[in-house]
Amino acid sequence: MEAKMHMKEWLITQIESGKYEGLSWEDDSKTMFRIPWKHAAKKDYKQTEDAALFKAWAVYKGKYREGRDRADPTMWKTRLRCALNKSTDFHEVPERNQLDITEPYKVYLIQYDNVPARPAESPQIKDQVIQAQRSQRSPAFLDKHLHCQKESFHRSKEEVKPLPDDLMKEHMYCELTRKKRQNQSPASITFLSPTLNISDFRMQVTLLYQGQRVMKVTTRSPEGCFILQGRVPLGNERIYGPCTAQQLSFPSPGSMSLPPWLAEAMNRLLCHLERGVLLWVAPDGVFIKRFCQGRVYWSGPMAQHADQPNKLEREKTFKLLDIPTFLNELQSCLQGKRATPSYEIELCFGEEYPDPNVPKTRKLIMAKVVPLFAVELLQKFNFGEIEEKRTVLDSNMEGEKM
Incomplete structure (x- = not known):
């Protein structure tokens, strides 16, 4: 009896055979391949051609017997997709996928580490494999870039010797009030420690169902947190190490006291939120993927629109808050030039946001994200007290002018 091939061997054989339209190598070094991925709902879908590879895998695994079992192209495709996702030999490369064209396809990377005879064992090609895998990971800071950022960040903290917090507050406030009393433009107040407390990667995440809080968590992992329904996207732990990002799962609507129609609507939405979003704080900002x-839509300090929806594109990294900008705005606030800088971020799942026509309390699922380094900075400099005194000073100055 002929020995069964592993999936990697079987799939490479199919690619090399040229039997399947659209199944081909993506690169000359044969580290990545294209697999046709046409949806059965498309008008030009042809089962005999577009489902041929999926059917072949079902036949090979004994899950479909020609002439005896009912043909089920959707199940065939699901079986192969699940097999690819479960296997450590394959890694999807989402940025190379083309799913909106006439002949859509996905791109997968093949892990050759366990096959010494393959050309991918050469150092040059092995570097390409690792680079391609790294490029399809979510944020750069989860890999080597994070390590470099952290080292640079902590070095800068050691090089700059800040004043104690109480002296820092006194210096800034006295400078502000002195210039105000003299009716002069405040001199430039320089932060003696521009990285003050930005090694704090914690976030306070609040989940809301129709404006009602259903979860409030303070995340503590430097790798951030996933907000999701389902499983965390997996990478290659042998290359990247285990993912330690905290996982926040949407609570089941069935466990809430919700009207049946609302619970049903939320369940339909949650079905599309598998794998969710990844949020993290890095030394230069707050990011999401x-x-x-x-x-998923959002609002926050860097949102393009304040009164119309801001959409997060899939598989792209967005900066939600720029820390250098926040520090500059905070400095301007201490100088009396502007109000307290904003730092809170809102996410809306499945519905356009901001939406001037619908209040946020009517949105099915939202999340409020607060980076705690910002909260601590504002508390450190007693911003409530400074804002109050600044208002009094402004009033006094206006009275003197009249």
Whole structure:
């Protein structure tokens, strides 16, 4: 009896055979391949051609017997997709996928580490494999870039010797009030420690269902947190190490006291939020990457629009808050030039946001994200007290002018 091939061997054989339209190598070094991925709902879908590879895998695994079992192209495709996702030999490369063209396809990377005879064992090609795998990971800081950022960040903290917090506050406030009393433009107040407390990667995440809080968590992992329905997207732990990002799962609507129609609507939405979004704080900002199929919208300090929807594109990294900008704005606030800088971020799942026509309390699922380094900075400099005294000073100055 002929020995069964492993999936990697079987799939490489199919690619090399040229039997399947659209199944081909993506690169000359044969580290990545294209696999046709046409949806059965498309008008030009032809089962005999577009489902041929999926059917062949089902036949090979004994899950479909020609003439005896009912043909089920959707199940065939699901079986192969699940097999690819479960296997450590394959890694999807989402940025190379083309799913909106006439002949859509996905791109997968093949892990050759366990096959010494393959050309991928050469150092040059092995570097390409690792680079391609790294490029399809979510944020750069989860890999080597994070390590470099952290080293640079901590070096800068050691090189700059800040004043104690109480002296820092006194210096800044006295400088502000002195210039105000003299009716002069405040001199430039320089932060003696521009990286003050930005090694704090914690976030306070609040999940809301129709404006009602259903979860409030303080995340503590430097790798951030996933907000999701389902499983965390997996990478290659042998290359990247285990993912330690905290996982926040949407609570089941069935466990809430919700009207049946509302629970049903939320369940339909949650089905599209598998894999969710990844949020993290790095030394230069707060970032997000959307993995889920469901649409996600946001508002925050760097949002393009304040009164119309801001959409997060899938598999792209977005900066939600720029820390150098926040520190500059905070400095301007201490100088009396502007109000307290904003730092809170809102996410809306499945519905357009901001939406001037619908209040946020009517949105099915939202999340409020607060980076705690910002909260601590504002508390450190007693911003409530400074804002109050600044208002009094402004009033006094206006009275003197009249």
